[in-house]
Amino acid sequence: MTHATRQIRLDALAYGGDYNPDQWPEHVWHEDVRLMQEAGVNLVSLPVFSWPQLETSPGVYDWAWLDRVIEVLWAGGIRIDLATATATPPAWLVRSHPEMLPWDSDGRRLEFGSRQAYCPSSPVWREHVARMARAMAERYGEHPAVVMWHISNEYGDHVSRCWCPESARHFRRWLEARHGDLDGLNEAWGVNVWGQRYTAWEQIEPPRRATGPINPTQLLDFERFSSNALLELFRIEVDVLREITPDLPVTTNFMSLLRDLDYWKFAEHEDLVTDDAYPDPADPNAHIPAALNYGLMRSLKGGQPWLLLEQAASAVSWRDVNVPKAPGRMRLDSLQAIAHGSDGAMFFQWRQAQYGQEKFHSAMLGHRGEASRTFRETAAFGRELQRLAPVKGTRVRSRVALVVDWDSWWGSSAAESLPSQRLGWLGQARAWHAALHALGHAVDTVRATGPFDQYDLVVVPNLYIADATQAAALDAYAAAGGTVVVGPFSGVVDATEKVHPGGAPGPLRELLGIEIDEPWPVPDGAAEQIELDGERHAAPVWTEWVEASAEASVIATYATGVLAGRPAVTRRAHGAGAAWYVSAALDADGLVAVMRHALADADLPARDRIDPHLEAVTRSGDGTDYTFVLNHGSADATVDVPAGAIDLLGGAEPEPTTTGRARLVVPTAGVAVLATPTAAEPPFITLSETTE
Incomplete structure (x- = not known):
């Protein structure tokens, strides 16, 4: 779902970064603006973590310093992505209301001393967040330097789930709204297994650490609830800001392909998708999953340009080993994001901190100031970026889409009682994307319900949880001439984690023309093989016993093990298009071989010579x-x-x-x-x- 959105008021590609002037004496601010101008900076984000400096005690505000910072930036021609400063609570609030601190799944309260020290469900936290957002909007919402609102910061980075008593009460209310009554909940959760029937709502707790495997539907519902709790928190600020400043766009910075939050739902309520991306310089293939992340960002609002709001100029500070970016790597990383639809390149941060948890995180202006390599490189790139002004507002052209479905991600990873813990949703998605990337295609992402009409090929690495609506959308797409490729362990259960009648692929059975008799995971240290076009490819993690109907053509068979000779990859002609099923988790070469066939089936080109770089x-x-x-x-x-x-x-x-x-x-x-x-x-x- 997309809505008409407000646009950021910038005439050029955005360039700049997070600015933390409250870490520096005032005379440095003027020097910062001079150097920003030299580097081509036109946008900064502030004051993300400054609530304690703005509200020094309950109801006592000190706006003067931020007033001066904003005026200095505005006089220098620098626009502002103004944060609501609600990324983390001030100490006075936490000490006044310790009940708002989050709990972990062992029932331990997490202490104040880092960031995001709050329970997303806390009424106290929600009340204060709304109040702070209102105060910021009323003071700065009409300032001409402010071109966008930056709500909170990286939701779910440190606290994406909370198991405290307040979360438990909120979880029960959410369950009642979802299931109606206890009979509905007991039916949805299949409580007759292991004697888990509930006779009062107060008996239900979040899935804290238990004596053994926890009810998988309870786990799935808790994942849904937790994502929704943070979405509710986000919408509180969105509503306040749109009431007071209806013409200013709002965003919150995402964290690429993050498991814990359903970004499809978050994006519905913001104007501009923004992302924080930190591909590892030590990984020569880091650009490949980055391309998938960016495919998601541009797809969240139907292809609308997005913005890379954070990246590192060189090293980060939070890996075990923080490798700097070699000369030229920052430029390459920035241009990759712009290539994939970002209307700019921003950094964390502008000036490298001298103290605190991120003092070794690189910045546009390093510890050596103007002499730092990062400043020389970012300043040169800022000047070069002006040549790409015509690119602003344009959209990426892609004819291939990959289905991203958070329910299936959660369902296939939260439970302990699965056929194998080795078939991860994210690993499958990245592997399938990597094959298409190597064959020369930029890949969009899409929901399992579409729309698919602008694509010639839609790939579904895994749709563990599938329903009739999704099946109908994929069926209609193939019938109209599209090519769809579905991966293993798909169509297994419904939205309540019940196995579909007849087993997998459930509602996808007619589309694919196959049935799965039994999943056949591969033991650790072993590997089976499939045969395709006379060549063998490894399946080191997962295989399946496939029964193909007369309508399904067998494209590849298993070559080893108990399944030798049985179908491994099938294709069923459907209307004007086709539906493929890949029953094995294949190695990289095997996926390239299968995707080459699928691209040809969709009349799309593929590189003869493979170079993933x-x-x-x-x-x-x-x-x-x-x-x-x-x-x-x-x-x-x-x-x-x-x-x-x-x-x-x-x-x-x-x-x-x-x-x-x-x-x-x-x-x-x-x-x-x-x-x-x-x-x-x-x-x-x-x-x-x-x-x-």
């Missing part, structure tokens, strides 16, 4: 395609590109060839942004046959 993404608008070609590898890449393409970044000009295409060398950590007239299909970038 070569990425190409096209944004389009106003009659122009802007194709970002990014080389994440350690060697130069020579690629074939459209003839007549112009690199907005002023790199080497593509060289014409006799094939009607042009050839371009993209150096290691290099990026080209190629402008061409909008074509019916986005440019498809491949490695040149003469790559050295």
Whole structure:
């Protein structure tokens, strides 16, 4: 679901970062603005963690310092993403109301001393959050420097679930609203197993640590409730801000593909999707899951541009080993996010802290000030970014989508009583995306109910929880000419964790033309194989006993073990399209082989030569395609590109060839942004046959 949204008032791509002026003496503020101007900064986020400095005791406010900061920034031409300062409570509030502190699943209260020291369900916390948001809006909502509201900070980062008595009361109210009465709850939870019938609402507690495996439906409902509790908290501030400042957009910074919060639902209530992204510089393949994260961000509001609100200029401070970004890596990471639909590149943080938990987290302006490498690189990139002004507001063109479903993620990971704990939803999603990425496609994400109409191929790595509505949407999509590919352990249970009659794939049975007799997980240390096109591929985690109907063609079979000779991958023609089922969790080569077949079935191109470090993404608008070609590898890449393409970044000009295409060398950590007239299909970038 998408709504008309308010737009951020910036004439250029956003560039800047979190600013913490309350950590520095006032004379530094003026120096900061001078250096921000030199670096091309046009937007900063503040005062994210400054509630105690703004409200020094209950009802006693000190606005003067923030007034001065805002005026200094405004005079310097810097716009502000103004935080409501509700990211964490002040100590005076916690000590006055210790009951608002969160509990863990062992029933222990978590102490004040870090951040997010609150129970999301606490009425005290909710009341004070609404009051603080109102105070901020009334004081600064009409200031011309303020272009966006920044609500809280990274919901769920430290406290995404709470097991305290207040959460228990809220959980019961939520359950009553969902299930109606105790009979409805007992039926939904299947309480006749292990004697868990409830006769009063007060008997129900959050699923704290118990004597053994906990009811899986109780666990699933608690996941849903916990996500919704934080959504309720978010909406309290949204409602206040829209009442007082109806023209200002609101956001809260997401944390990429985060298990604990259903971002589809959060995005419905904000104007601009923003994300905090920290791919690990020590991982040469970190750009691949980052691309999936960004595919989610641009898809949450139907393809609308989003904003990278936080990234690191170099090292972070919270990994066991915090590796700095090599020269050029910050630029490459920033341009990857912009390629995938971000209308800017922001950082945590502007000036590197001298004390506290994040003093070793890098910043645009490092500890050495102007002499720091991060400042030299971020300042140079800020100037370069101005060349990409035409990209602002354009949208990514993708013909492939991957289904992201939080219910299935929660259901297939929360319970202890599953056939295997090795088949993780996130791992499957990343593996399927990585195969499509290697074959040359930028991948959007989509709900299991669609809409799918703009895509030629929809992949469903796992839909453990499936219902008739989702099945009908996928069925209609395939019947209309789409190609859908469904992964293992899908269509297993309904929304109450009951196995569908007849077993998997439940409501997907008719679409796929198969039945699953039994899941057949692979023991640790072993691996089965499938055979596809005469080649064998490993299935090290999961296989299934598949019964294929006469309407389903067997594309690949199991080659080893008890299942040898049985169907492993099937395809059923359906209307004008087709539905595939992949019953095994395959290794990388096997997934590439299967996805190559699926792309061909959908009449989509695929790279003959695979290089996961070569990425190409096209944004389009106003009659122009802007194709970002990014080389994440350690060697130069020579690629074939459209003839007549112009690199907005002023790199080497593509060289014409006799094939009607042009050839371009993209150096290691290099990026080209190629402008061409909008074509019916986005440019498809491949490695040149003469790559050295």
